[in-house]
Amino acid sequence: MSTSTQTGATSQLFADVIRERRSVRQYDKSVRLSHEQIKELLKEAAIAPSSSNVQPWRFLVIETEELKAKLLPIAYNQSQVTEAAAVIVVLGDTEGYKKADEIYGEAAKRGFMPEDTAKSFAERTISMYGSLPKEVLHKIIHIDGGLVSQQLMLVARAHGYDTVPMGGYDAAKLKEAFNISDQYIPIMLIALGKAAKPGHPTTRLPIDDITFFNEMPAN
Numbered sequence: 157m158s159t160s161t162q163t164g165a166t167s168q169l170f171a172d173v174i175r176e177r178r179s180v181r182q183y184d185k186s187v188r189l190s191h192e193q194i195k196e197l198l199k200e201a202a203i204a205p206s207s208s209n210v211q212p213w214r215f216l217v218i219e220t221e222e223l224k225a226k227l228l229p230i231a232y233n234q235s236q237v238t239e240a241a242a243v244i245v246v247l248g249d250t251e252g253y254k255k256a257d258e259i260y261g262e263a264a265k266r267g268f269m270p271e272d273t274a275k276s277f278a279e280r281t282i283s284m285y286g287s288l289p290k291e292v293l294h295k296i297i298h299i300d301g302g303l304v305s306q307q308l309m310l311v312a313r314a315h316g317y318d319t320v321p322m323g324g325y326d327a328a329k330l331k332e333a334f335n336i337s338d339q340y341i342p343i344m345l346i347a348l349g350k351a352a353k354p355g356h357p358t359t360r361l362p363i364d365d366i367t368f369f370n371e372m373p374a375n
């Protein structure tokens with residue numbers, strides 16, 4: 157169990173955090189995180205924005221040796237699955253919008269909005285999301301899931317932990333092996349732990365090549 161980094165002791169500058177986050181693929185197997193530590197990271201990650209604040213993300217934390225071994229072939233034998241302290245399966249809940257009552261109700265209770273406004277927001281949200289075509293709803297859930305995933309990786313780094321996002325897995329097998337119903341869409345896997353070896357440096361496209369002010373260039 158790691159004692160060097162306590163969850164809650166965020167001290168690094170944000171600029172360091174974003175520069176130092178790297179995809180780490182080799183982990184110190186002796187480092188484990190407690191449920192409390194993982195929940196603290198997820199709580200900060202979940203401050204991420206989401207469409208209508210519906211927060212459709214759900215987290216399945218896989219942390220036992222047995223379950224990580226079960227996940228390994230599903231994630232094409234990527235060794236970080238078993239080496240990392242935990243693998244977070246980021247899921248999108250296609251019925252997440254049904255919690256709009258709870259979400260806006262809490263906002264009203266805390267005085268962030270009048271109760272009748274909260275009630276009409278909730279009603280509108282539930283009716284609007286409930287009538288969206290499936291592809292549109294799924295797209296929204298993927299965008300929200302990506303935002304929370306990125307925030308989780310930065311939060312983890314801020315607390316001295318490392319991550320790697322993984323799209324390399326068989327979603328159908330994952331759902332079957334871990335009893336994930338069709339209500340949920342797997343967004344990505346995120347291995348979480350402490351690096352045994354730093355992630356390798358990567359490059360980015362020059363910002364001038366990918367930024368356009370006011371109009372797009374002619375093709």
Ligand SMILES: Cc1cc2nc3c(=O)[nH]c(=O)nc-3n(C[C@H](O)[C@H](O)[C@H](O)COP(=O)(O)O)c2cc1C
Pocket residue numbers: 177178179180181234320321322323324325344355356358
């Ligand atoms: C959606 C997504 C899926 C990814 N899937 C994998 C994966 O399955 N296995 C892996 O080792 N890295 C995976 N990566 C990590 C990328 O390779 C990595 O982010 C990229 O090379 C940039 O490196 P950096 O994260 O260290 O900056 C994935 C990243 C994203 C955003």
